[in-house]
Amino acid sequence: MSDSSPLPPVRLSSEAELARAALATPLLSRAARLARWAGPATRVDAGGGLAEEHLPAAAEALGLTGEDAAAYASEAWRVAVDTGLVEITDEDEGTVTAGADLAVLTGGSPQDVLGVWLAALETVLADASVPDLDPLMEAMDEGGRVDLSELGWDPDAEAAFLDGVLGSLYLLTVTEDGPGDVPVPLPALAASVLVPGDMAEPSNDVLEQVSEAMMRLDDQFRVLEPVGLVEYQPVDETLLADADEEPAAPVDDTDVSRYGMVRLTPLGLYGLRARLLESGVEAPAVGDLADKGADVLLDGTAAFGPRAAQAETEQWLARRPPLAAARELLAAARGSDAGAPLRRLRCQQALSLVGAEAEPALREVLDDPELGGLARVWLTEQGLPDVPAPSQDMIFWLTVDTLAAQLAAEGNSDELRALVEGLAQQHSGFFTAAWRVDHPATADVLEAMGRLHPDKKVAKEARKAAFKARSQHGG
16 A cells, blocks of 8 residues: 555445445444433543443443443444534533534535544544553553553554555455455455565464454454444354464365455445545545546546446546547547557547447548547447448557557556467568557567567567567667
């Protein structure tokens, strides 16, 4: 998450859906009920917590029973105070009144409701980073101070660790080849943060760290679930027969779910993205480009995966008449800069989503050296008549342009390797003609073909052609 490059775009639910989900979360709904329950006689302690004598009545008002009822009521009260659902009106007397934000939950906009929920989330995230308080109380000196180093607890490091784990979970969720909505096993999530990327096989020391982290995360996700950030299946307690021992790592995939499974909710995705944006991380969402120009759309989706690029493009097209959209896309696809081939590929993909109403725009560019080949492909795919045959020069130029775009989009992928092999096989004289193609990326494409083709003889031909292309263009 420290990389400065933007994250993959997240697909968010509508604000109305998210606001409804926020209001339905156990913690925020309890906090709102307590805010309405509190009256002139309700008292708080010096820290703003609900006075101990009120906790049984508060728990009853929430319908809570059992030994943890008072703790849940106390937590809900703290959230009510931190989110402004209740206000402390007299700190000396410890009296409270309903806060201004309480009305927001019933009469505010979805965005206002989500603002209250985000404040609740911050409170819970802070709580989740705090360890068991019993050792803290035991370590307290006569002046009420605690030496955190004695406990081996660094609050900043603990908060940073949880942020890192949640960042990893966010990235796994929004990445196209990630698990998406499928829950992530807790061992895999812990390992994604703790195991170095260049470590082929985790050492015993690292595995021990992963195991310890799993147990910390088990406690933390139990705290985070009631605020709606995650859906969590806790670690199977039968694995914890000895409370002083960490569970061993799972031996195979069949028992991995017993070690905890977690996934971000749609509300959780919204919340983590909001926190990322607040911290200055570029975290795009599908729909961000819908009101921008075609140039911004084509450049912006260049780094997107195919599904995200299509979803973004569909939203962009939905706001424009098909013919006008096609003309704008084609105009933005022109250029000889390094990003132009990928822009044209994204343009071609966008035009595939536009119906036959775009035909006039494509016929207008049939003679354009950069767009004429693309236009012929589109018209042919639409099954439209009277599509002029392309010249040999146009065919080769379009081939180089397409390969340059694929190279920019995918790097040395298996798909590109297969494309290169097929191309060289179908056109025996390809390299003889290709080096003469007047395209800025000709030499780079031929060099890539030399790297990718498994046949040494063909690869050598490609490299020789690349050398000729560079000589021709003075490169």
